[in-house]
Amino acid sequence: MARIEPDVKTVKEIQAAGGDTVKKCYQCATCASVCPLATEDVPFPRKQMLLGQWGFKEKLLSDPALWLCHQCGDCSVYCPRGARPGDVLGALRNMAVRELSEFKFLWTFYNKPWGLPIIFLICAFLVLFVMSWFHPPISEWVGSLPMGYPHDEGRRVLMIDALFVPLTVFVIIMVAIGVNRLWRGLMENAKIPAAYRLGLWAILVTYLVPAIKEILAHSRFQECGANRWRFNGHRMVLWAFVILAIVTTTVFVGADILGFHTPWPLYNPIKILANIGAIMLIYGCLALMANRSRAALEGSLSSSYQDWFLLWLILLVGLSGLATEGLRLLENDWSCVAYIVHLILVAMLFLSVPYSKFAHLVYRTTAYVFDLYSRDVRAKMAALEAQAAPSTTEEISAPEATEEEGEEGTSEEGQTA
Amino acid sequence: MAYDKILVVGGWISGITAAVEAAEMEYDVYLVEKEPSLGGRVAQLRYYFPKLCPPTCGLEMNYRRIKTNPRITVYTMATVKNISGGPGNYKVTVEIAPRYVNENCTACGECEKVCQGERENTFDFGRSRTKAIYLPHPMAFPMRYVLDKSALAEGDLERIKEACKYNAIDPDMQPQTVELEVGAIIWATGWKPYDARKLDNLGYGRFENVITNMEMERLASPNGPTGGKILRPSDQTEPKTVAFVQCAGSRDENHLPYCSYICCLASLKQSLYLAEQNQETDIYFFYIDIRTPGRYEKFLRRAQEEARINFIKGKVAKIEEDPETKDLIVTAEDTLSGKKVSQRVNMVVLAVGMQPSLAGEAVPAGVSVDENGFVQISEGMYACGCARLPLDVMTSNETATAAALKAIQTIVRG
Numbered sequence: 106m107a108r109i110e111p112d113v114k115t116v117k118e119i120q121a122a123g124g125d126t127v128k129k130c131y132q133c134a135t136c137a138s139v140c141p142l143a144t145e146d147v148p149f150p151r152k153q154m155l156l157g158q159w160g161f162k163e164k165l166l167s168d169p170a171l172w173l174c175h176q177c178g179d180c181s182v183y184c185p186r187g188a189r190p191g192d193v194l195g196a197l198r199n200m201a202v203r204e205l206s207e208f209k210f211l212w213t214f215y216n217k218p219w220g221l222p223i224i225f226l227i228c229a230f231l232v233l234f235v236m237s238w239f240h241p242p243i244s245e246w247v248g249s250l251p252m253g254y255p256h257d258e259g260r261r262v263l264m265i266d267a268l269f270v271p272l273t274v275f276v277i278i279m280v281a282i283g284v285n286r287l288w289r290g291l292m293e294n295a296k297i298p299a300a301y302r303l304g305l306w307a308i309l310v311t312y313l314v315p316a317i318k319e320i321l322a323h324s325r326f327q328e329c330g331a332n333r334w335r336f337n338g339h340r341m342v343l344w345a346f347v348i349l350a351i352v353t354t355t356v357f358v359g360a361d362i363l364g365f366h367t368p369w370p371l372y373n374p375i376k377i378l379a380n381i382g383a384i385m386l387i388y389g390c391l392a393l394m395a396n397r398s399r400a401a402l403e404g405s406l407s408s409s410y411q412d413w414f415l416l417w418l419i420l421l422v423g424l425s426g427l428a429t430e431g432l433r434l435l436e437n438d439w440s441c442v443a444y445i446v447h448l449i450l451v452a453m454l455f456l457s458v459p460y461s462k463f464a465h466l467v468y469r470t471t472a473y474v475f476d477l478y479s480r481d482v483r484a485k486m487a488a489l490e491a492q493a494a495p496s497t498t499e500e501i502s503a504p505e506a507t508e509e510e511g512e513e514g515t516s517e518e519g520q521t522a
Numbered sequence: 523m524a525y526d527k528i529l530v531v532g533g534w535i536s537g538i539t540a541a542v543e544a545a546e547m548e549y550d551v552y553l554v555e556k557e558p559s560l561g562g563r564v565a566q567l568r569y570y571f572p573k574l575c576p577p578t579c580g581l582e583m584n585y586r587r588i589k590t591n592p593r594i595t596v597y598t599m600a601t602v603k604n605i606s607g608g609p610g611n612y613k614v615t616v617e618i619a620p621r622y623v624n625e626n627c628t629a630c631g632e633c634e635k636v637c638q639g640e641r642e643n644t645f646d647f648g649r650s651r652t653k654a655i656y657l658p659h660p661m662a663f664p665m666r667y668v669l670d671k672s673a674l675a676e677g678d679l680e681r682i683k684e685a686c687k688y689n690a691i692d693p694d695m696q697p698q699t700v701e702l703e704v705g706a707i708i709w710a711t712g713w714k715p716y717d718a719r720k721l722d723n724l725g726y727g728r729f730e731n732v733i734t735n736m737e738m739e740r741l742a743s744p745n746g747p748t749g750g751k752i753l754r755p756s757d758q759t760e761p762k763t764v765a766f767v768q769c770a771g772s773r774d775e776n777h778l779p780y781c782s783y784i785c786c787l788a789s790l791k792q793s794l795y796l797a798e799q800n801q802e803t804d805i806y807f808f809y810i811d812i813r814t815p816g817r818y819e820k821f822l823r824r825a826q827e828e829a830r831i832n833f834i835k836g837k838v839a840k841i842e843e844d845p846e847t848k849d850l851i852v853t854a855e856d857t858l859s860g861k862k863v864s865q866r867v868n869m870v871v872l873a874v875g876m877q878p879s880l881a882g883e884a885v886p887a888g889v890s891v892d893e894n895g896f897v898q899i900s901e902g903m904y905a906c907g908c909a910r911l912p913l914d915v916m917t918s919n920e921t922a923t924a925a926a927l928k929a930i931q932t933i934v935r936g
Contacts, residue, residue: 133769133773133810138855151855185769185837
């Protein structure tokens with residue numbers, strides 16, 4: 106018999122990341138039965154609690170259940186031991202984001218309160234550095250603040266492209282690396298036989314579209330009983346990001362490539378859409394914040410620094426954007442400062458995609474895709490088993506290395522805002 | 523100066539045992555019981571551990587010991603209102619509620635026949651009704667009727683009085699107060715089933731065929747609401763499939779943070795009731811850990827042999843009802859296979875945990891209870907049975923004998 110050694114270091118890591126209650130679990134499996142999202146074949150989070158107690162990091166971090174959980178808190182409310190499985194899974198997701206990421210120091214800055222000023226300074230430096238490139242020397246315009254909105258169209262557009270195009274490329278690469286790692290882990294952990302492995306394209310075509318449909322409709326999120334209050338806010342924020350992504354892309358093509366001057370007038374349909382998106386973003390964010398506070402009072406959910414960081418960042422992005430627009434319309438000289446602050450915050454949000462809680466956007470999507478795919482595989486295997494009981498089919502055919510790149514499709518979603 | 527009498531609060535199996543043990547050591551004992559009869563939980567059971575005797579067995583013998591011992595004074599419908607003094611010299615105020623039926627009653631039952639008003643039968647947990655004038659249960663002690671005035675129908679009182687040949691009906695009876703002087707007090711206040719309605723995910727009170735383990739005892743008991751036939755409430759048919767849901771409230775910080783000790787054994791025992799009724803009954807036994815303390819391990823083997831039990835290691839946390847058939851769908855994760863199980867059954871028995879009777883009740887000053895309502899022992903104040911911790915009958919009786927000895931020690935040492 107194999108000797109199983111607990112990995113105490115990982116256990117401590119889980120406890121430090123917000124899963125301090127993991128050891129309280131006594132494996133009654135109440136959590137897996139009350140969980141509205143746990144399926145018959147792959148119930149969670151009881152198993153993950155056990156793996157957590159033993160510190161089986163590899164298995165845990167490549168477990169789709171981590172991302173299939175929407176943390177409604179039902180399990181924590183009904184847990185007879187106060188082991189708070191919902192919070193433990195939250196902590197594990199946080200650890201997973203770190204493990205999946207490249208340049209882990211950025212993860213550290215994003216996930217520790219002391220890293221906040223560092224991230225701010227990094228992004229401020231980026232913005233100001235690029236600005237100083239396209240505008241008169243920094244010393245000059247800092248002295249003349251407030252100087253009004255930078256109406257010099259050409260230079261402003263170039264400046265933004267110079268900053269955000271490389272940033273986006275960087276984020277896409279980082280996300281692709283993370284998704285690729287996650288996918289490999291998922292495939293290995295689930296021991297999907299070679300015969301059932303599909304190519305990247307087949308996976309994307311067959312499973313990404315239904316996964317995105319589910320995500321946009323928030324159908325699984327809605328199943329979380331205790332979660333109804335969170336459902337609306339979260340969906341609104343997601344839809345706001347989708348709208349803002351469309352707006353941003355349109356403006357990028359329209360202004361930066363085709364040369365239609367911005368700012369566009371308020372009656373422009375794209376402008377209207379942008380403002381609707383901004384308001385939805387702020388409203389959804391406030392709803393999520395209010396409800397998170399309430400859930401903490403009710404004891405169903407405990408919120409970590411990472412949770413609040415992301416909510417505040419998104420809220421401030423929305424508010425600073427609207428402030429810039431408002432001050433510009435009022436022809437107030439401070440609109441320039443608001444604009445700079447907005448750009449810094451947007452850069453922070455962009456860069457956070459592979460490192461902060463924001464990463465759930467891509468990793469959860471990946472897990473959804475994997476879930477749909479592995480369900481199909483299980484169904485096919487069961488059918489085959491039932492059909493051909495005597496002759497065990499060979500598992501040599503259909504080689505196909507599926508695990509090259511992750512899905513760009515999902516990572517594209519990461520570039521919104 | 524020290525008093526040499528002992529007060530036993532609670533006249534169920536532990537209290538009766540403590541009282542007779544002390545009295546047989548030639549100490550005077552007051553036995554105070556809140557209900558109209560002694561007997562308590564044991565009287566409600568079909569069989570009880572360790573030997574699966576019917577309750578008459580132990581109760582009759584003990585009633586005899588009371589009847590033949592002049593040192594025991596029994597007060598029923600009596601509540602301890604106040605305690606003053608300390609070890610060796612307690613003064614206790616006991617309030618006795620009016621029974622409206624005096625000592626003349628022979629339990630002939632003529633009154634019951636003419637009475638029209640009815641009340642919910644708490645002895646059957648509300649699963650049957652009695653007349654407004656009723657015998658607490660067939661093994662009542664004292665063997666006397668009680669009148670619930672609030673349940674009387676119009677004209678009942680006249681009819682009852684007329685029917686009684688012994689002039690036993692006394693509607694003008696008043697509450698009484700007695701002052702007792704005792705050297706030591708034994709708390710034997712027993713337990714109550716935890717309120718299953720608080721387990722909102724298990725559907726008790728919403729779904730007809732979800733019952734508690736104590737209700738199961740009443741169904742199986744020959745003097746219960748179904749005359750000893752185990753029938754499911756919705757259609758009074760014999761259930762062919764039954765799920766036992768262990769730890770319903772026990773070992774749960776949101777409800778009872780301790781193990782109730784007896785529920786696993788009770789469910790195994792009830793599996794035997796079902797097998798006795800119909801050998802083909804399929805039983806689904808959902809558990810976290812099966813706890814059969816000490817020598818009871820043998821009983822688990824017996825139940826496995828004699829009943830068709832499927833053991834599933836996983837706590838039930840969801841029960842749904844099929845509105846048409848009133849069957850229940852019980853959900854748990856089978857932790858041994860790692861799959862979620864949804865089992866359809868005709869009836870569900872919740873193995874509801876034990877809560878000390880004093881939990882959530884106002885307790886006279888001087889008595890200390892812990893956060894769960896269990897009595898804490900101090901010099902002069904002793905506790906036994908389930909007032910002290912969750913136990914089976916046999917061990918309750920052992921703690922009762924121990925408590926009697928401790929009470930005597932307090933008196934003897936002055």
